[in-house]
Amino acid sequence: xxxxxxxxxxxxxxxxxxxxxxxxxxxxxxxxxxxxxxxxxxxxxxxxxxxxxxxxxxxxxxxxxxxxxxxxxxxxxxxxxxxxxxxxxxxxxxxxxxxxxxxxxxxxxxxxxxxxxxxxxxxxxxxxxxxxxxxxxxxxxxxxxxxxxxxxxxxxxxxxxxxxxxxxxxxxxxxxxxxxxxxxxxxxxxxxxxxxxxxxxxxxxxxxxxxxxxxxxxxxxxxxxxxxxxxxxxxxxxxxxxxxxxxxxxxxxxxxxxxxxxxxxxxxxxxxxxxxxxxxxxxxxxxxxxxxxxxxxxxxxxxxxxxxxxxxxxxxxxxxxxxxxxxxxxxxxxxxxxxxxxxxxxxxxxxxxxxxxxxxxxxxxxxxxxxxxxxxxxxxxxxxxxxxxxxxxxxxxxxxxxxxxxxxxxxxxxxx
Amino acid sequence: xxxxxxxxxxxxxxxxxxxxxxxxxxxxxxxxxxxxxxxxxxxxxxxxxxxxxxxxxxxxxxxxxxxxxxxxxxxxxxxxxxxxxxxxxxxxxxxxxxxxxxxxxxxxxxxxxxxxxxxxxxxxxxxxxxxxxxxxxxxxxxxxxxxxxxxxxxxxxxxxxxxxxxxxxxxxxxxxxxxxxxxxxxxxxxxxxxxxxxxxxxxxxxxxxxxxxxxxxxxxxxxxxxxxxxxxxxxxxxxxxxxxxxxxxxxxxxxxxxxxxxxxxxxxxxxxxxxxxxxxxxxxxxxxxxxxxxxxxxxxxxxxxxxxx
Numbered sequence: 150x151x152x153x154x155x156x157x158x159x160x161x162x163x164x165x166x167x168x169x170x171x172x173x174x175x176x177x178x179x180x181x182x183x184x185x186x187x188x189x190x191x192x193x194x195x196x197x198x199x200x201x202x203x204x205x206x207x208x209x210x211x212x213x214x215x216x217x218x219x220x221x222x223x224x225x226x227x228x229x230x231x232x233x234x235x236x237x238x239x240x241x242x243x244x245x246x247x248x249x250x251x252x253x254x255x256x257x258x259x260x261x262x263x264x265x266x267x268x269x270x271x272x273x274x275x276x277x278x279x280x281x282x283x284x285x286x287x288x289x290x291x292x293x294x295x296x297x298x299x300x301x302x303x304x305x306x307x308x309x310x311x312x313x314x315x316x317x318x319x320x321x322x323x324x325x326x327x328x329x330x331x332x333x334x335x336x337x338x339x340x341x342x343x344x345x346x347x348x349x350x351x352x353x354x355x356x357x358x359x360x361x362x363x364x365x366x367x368x369x370x371x372x373x374x375x376x377x378x379x380x381x382x383x384x385x386x387x388x389x390x391x392x393x394x395x396x397x398x399x400x401x402x403x404x405x406x407x408x409x410x411x412x413x414x415x416x417x418x419x420x421x422x423x424x425x426x427x428x429x430x431x432x433x434x435x436x437x438x439x440x441x442x443x444x445x446x447x448x449x450x451x452x453x454x455x456x457x458x459x460x461x462x463x464x465x466x467x468x469x470x471x472x473x474x475x476x477x478x479x480x481x482x483x484x485x486x487x488x489x490x491x492x493x494x495x496x497x498x499x500x501x502x503x504x505x506x507x508x509x510x511x512x513x514x515x516x517x518x519x520x521x522x523x524x525x526x527x528x529x530x531x532x533x534x535x536x537x538x539x540x541x542x543x544x545x546x547x548x549x550x551x552x553x554x555x556x557x558x559x560x561x562x563x564x565x
Numbered sequence: 566x567x568x569x570x571x572x573x574x575x576x577x578x579x580x581x582x583x584x585x586x587x588x589x590x591x592x593x594x595x596x597x598x599x600x601x602x603x604x605x606x607x608x609x610x611x612x613x614x615x616x617x618x619x620x621x622x623x624x625x626x627x628x629x630x631x632x633x634x635x636x637x638x639x640x641x642x643x644x645x646x647x648x649x650x651x652x653x654x655x656x657x658x659x660x661x662x663x664x665x666x667x668x669x670x671x672x673x674x675x676x677x678x679x680x681x682x683x684x685x686x687x688x689x690x691x692x693x694x695x696x697x698x699x700x701x702x703x704x705x706x707x708x709x710x711x712x713x714x715x716x717x718x719x720x721x722x723x724x725x726x727x728x729x730x731x732x733x734x735x736x737x738x739x740x741x742x743x744x745x746x747x748x749x750x751x752x753x754x755x756x757x758x759x760x761x762x763x764x765x766x767x768x769x770x771x772x773x774x775x776x777x778x779x780x781x782x783x784x785x786x787x788x789x790x791x792x793x794x795x796x797x798x799x800x801x802x803x804x805x806x807x808x809x810x811x812x813x814x815x816x817x818x819x820x821x822x823x824x825x826x827x828x829x830x831x832x833x834x835x836x837x838x839x840x841x842x843x844x845x846x847x848x849x850x851x852x853x854x855x856x857x858x859x860x861x862x863x864x865x866x867x868x869x870x871x872x873x874x
Contacts, residue, residue: 233838239624257841261620262627342711350821394711395730398822413711527620530839538823545735545822 187220188468193235194249194454195228199425203488211475219468238459239263246462246469252286252297253352253523253533255455259289260527265463268293270470276479276497282522283494287455289527295457296477297494299486301420302449303360304516305442309435311338311415320439324364324383327442331392334415343392345414347402348384354540355523355533357402357418358384359450360441363521369532370565372539373558379444381543381550388544398544410434420452421490421513438512440519451520453494492517528564535560607854613847620841636848640836648824649832649849652739656746656828657807663747664803668754675755676762686759693752701816704745708732732818735825742814742826746807753806754799761795762788794871801864805857829853 196204201223208221224245226234232254238244239261250258258264271277271293283297307320312330315337321327331343348354361384362368367377387393393414394400400408402419403426409417410430418441427434440447456476462469475481482493483502490510492503504510526532539557542548548556576582614636616629640646675686692700707713710728719725731737765788773783789796811830814820820827820835827835829849837846 229838236620236623236838236841242625257620261841262624350819350823395728395733396709396711399705399709399732399818528840530841534835534839537821541822545733547735547823 188218188465190219190221190247190462190465190469190472191224191245192221192247192249193224193226193231193245195226195231196249197225200422200489201225203485206488207476207481207485211472214475217475218471219465221472235263236261242461244459244461246465247456247458247473249298249454249456250295251352252283252451252453252455253525253529255287255295255457256289256525256527257529258457259292259294263459264294264457265460265466266292266294267296267458271296274474274477276477276482276495278496280494280496282451282520283453283455286451286522286525287457288525295455298454298456298477298482299489299491300451300453300494300517300520301422301491302451302513302517302520303357303418303420303441304438304449304513305440306409306417306419306423307437307439308409308412308415309437311341311412314338315415320437321442322440323442324444328386328390328392331387331390331416335390335392338415341412342394342408342414344387344416344418345393345400345405345408346384346397346418347400347405348397348537348540348544349399349401350537350541352533352537353402354398354537356450356452358536358540359521359523360418360448361444363448364441364446365444366446369523369536369561371558372536372561373555377558378551378554381539381554383444384540385543385546385550388546395544398541406430409436421492421510424490424509438509438516440512440516447516447519449516449520451517451522453491526565531564532561535564610847610850610854613844614851616844618843618847623841623843632844636844637852640845640848640852643832643845645824645827645832645835646849649827649829652826653808653810653828653830653853656739656743656810657804659743660746660750660807661800661803664750664754664807665800667747667751668799669758671751671755672758672762675759686755689755690752692748693750693756695749697749697812698816700745700749701742701813704741704748705732705817708741708744733822735822738818738822738825742810742817745813745817746810749813750803750807754803757799757802758792758795761792765791794868797864797867797871801860804860808857808860809853 192208194201194204205223208223211217211219212221228251231248231250235244235248235250235258244263248258248264274296279297280300283300287293287295287297305321311334312320315330315333317330317333319326321330327344334341334343347357358380359369361380362377365376365379365383367374367380371377388395388397394408397405402423405414405417406419406423406426407430408414409419410427412431412434427436441449456473458466458469458473476485477495479493479495479497479502482495483498486493487503492514500511500514504514523529523533535557538560539548539553542556543550543553547553577586615631615633617632617635618629621627622629671686671689675682695703707715708731710716710730710733713728715731716725716728720728729737732741769787769791770783773787778786809830810828811834814826814828814831815834818826820831830853833846833849833853835846836842836849
């Protein structure tokens with residue numbers, strides 16, 4: 150009895166093992182059969198909602214091309230997840246062929262060696278000329294590792310009816326005028342904050358602070374300078390006068406957009422990517438886009454994405470470049486950016502190509518000309534953390550602006 | 566065939582030999598699983614924490630210089646470290662105390678047989694089932710100074726004159742995640758303690774009553790001692806869950822304002838994935854691991870003592 154049972158077990162084990170063996174041997178064969186002529190290429194990106202839909206449409210158009218060498222497969226990840234996965238990918242080898250990354254992150258990623266050096270390839274593109282700021286954000290150590298695919302910037306959104314109700318007939322152009330206007334708004338509607346902006350403990354705080362920082366003549370390289378401190382003093386003043394909510398240090402840019410859409414704020418610092426959401430959340434809200442008021446000169450912060458070929462993509466360069474150069478052509482760049490309310494960083498694309506007769510987008514276009522790029526620096530994450538700390542400790546009243554600025558300056562000096 | 570081989574073969578043919586072999590075979594899947602999926606990452610992380618690994622040499626095949634304890638030293642010299650350690654311990658102990666006391670009270674309450682006791686207990690568990698991100702967003706909105714219900718209720722009751730802005734203030738920010746965590750943890754404590762309570766038979770209480778014990782005496786001398794194993798596991802599991810908090814804080818405050826809610830796990834994440842100091846990030850993660858490992862050892866010791874008795 151005992152023996153027969155073990156024999157049975159043995160037979161069962163042998164059967165299972167041979168089944169597994171057959172399966173493992175058979176699988177690669179079936180995969181090989183499924184392969185067509187085109188090479189599969191994975192593209193990682195963090196576009197969501199409308200932007201994802203638009204990107205998918207353009208990629209589908211490429212995939213339908215009979216002479217295309219690649220079959221492009223899009224993979225959506227959250228912004229943070231994409232960074233983490235790319236970084237883990239460099240250690241494990243699991244990388245996509247192409248990655249879409251935020252422009253201030255590009256230098257850090259390039260420093261890991263995960264991107265292909267495309268310095269010599271740029272000139273072979275159909276439209277090889279790019280705007281300087283976005284183009285430089287794809288560089289590391291004097292070499293080109295990524296190219297800009299879209300650009301955007303921040304501007305000031307103004308709620309028309311609230312301005313009217315407060316009897317404001319002139320838009321604010323300077324910091325002083327911004328304060329005066331805020332005072333009037335507060336007086337006319339005490340329950341509404343005059344302005345909303347985003348200052349959480351992540352990159353968004355830096356992004357939204359740059360327009361103030363550079364307007365007064367400050368810079369990230371000199372956070373301790375009197376000019377930089379002046380910008381910190383200004384946001385502290387907005388907070389002290391209760392012209393902005395105390396909660397701005399927890400608001401993401403999306404939260405700011407919701408505050409403006411629900412008319413809890415009369416002005417907001419926001420970008421053109423907010424247009425679609427605003428139309429969705431508050432279709433009847435009438436707003437005007439104006440330059441972010443200046444201290445000495447107008448400034449905005451340059452945002453946007455770069456596209457890079459990874460070292461894994463380098464192995465399939467022919468097919469990857471076929472898609473890459475197609476996607477970066479002026480024609481497709483216009484298509485891609487237009488559907489997203491963003492701007493093509495391609496120098497061959499003119500204002501008229503993008504948004505003729507669109508006052509909102511033309512206003513953003515003007516702000517873009519004042520756009521300041523962050524970095525590029527391989528340790529931008531650390532630099533930005535120091536700036537965020539200065540912003541947060543100023544707004545929370547932990548440090549006076551001068552100390553906050555000088556402390557950040559000292560930290561950044563160490564990083565450089 | 567040598568004699569040794571013969572004896573080995575014979576041993577395997579004996580019943581005890583077969584039993585031994587079967588035992589090893591039964592254990593091996595679990596053992597291999599543990600070694601591969603739990604052991605390997607832990608060891609990898611320990612090795613990483615003694616190497617200088619940054620964005621520049623993370624790629625496979627690049628040299629990773631061994632730098633001894635330098636990562637641990639720089640982690641401890643980082644101005645964020647004292648905040649991270651202090652906040653992690655405050656967060657853990659305050660959460661644990663409230664979770665346990667409230668959870669215990671609810672367990673005792675629902676142990677009484679009254680109408681809807683079971684239904685109510687079931688409803689309470691909802692807060693534990695919710696995904697942490699949802700809980701975090703919920704509490705973030707409730708604690709908002711502008712539209713949040715908590716400040717508004719406190720003001721309308723006359724307790725406050727103006728909103729606290731819990732998450733915006735460095736003195737109160739940590740209380741946000743603590744409150745959210747207590748809310749999540751109470752049902753967990755209640756469930757485990759309820760289970761423990763249901764194993765205590767009514768006869769024990771009856772005989773205590775016959776001996777003239779008061780309700781309080783019954784609680785101290787009957788309930789508590791009999792519930793000790795359940796209490797121990799609730800506290801230890803609670804400690805482990807709470808100590809390694811990440812998502813709740815990451816979503817609610819991101820560690821801010823400034824460093825007011827930075828804990829070991831968010832600090833480790835920041836070092837590794839925001840600043841790309843992988844060696845230092847691993848070092849901080851290991852500090853977290855060692856503390857939890859010690860707690861687990863103490864737990865093991867207590868449990869084995871209990872079993873021996």
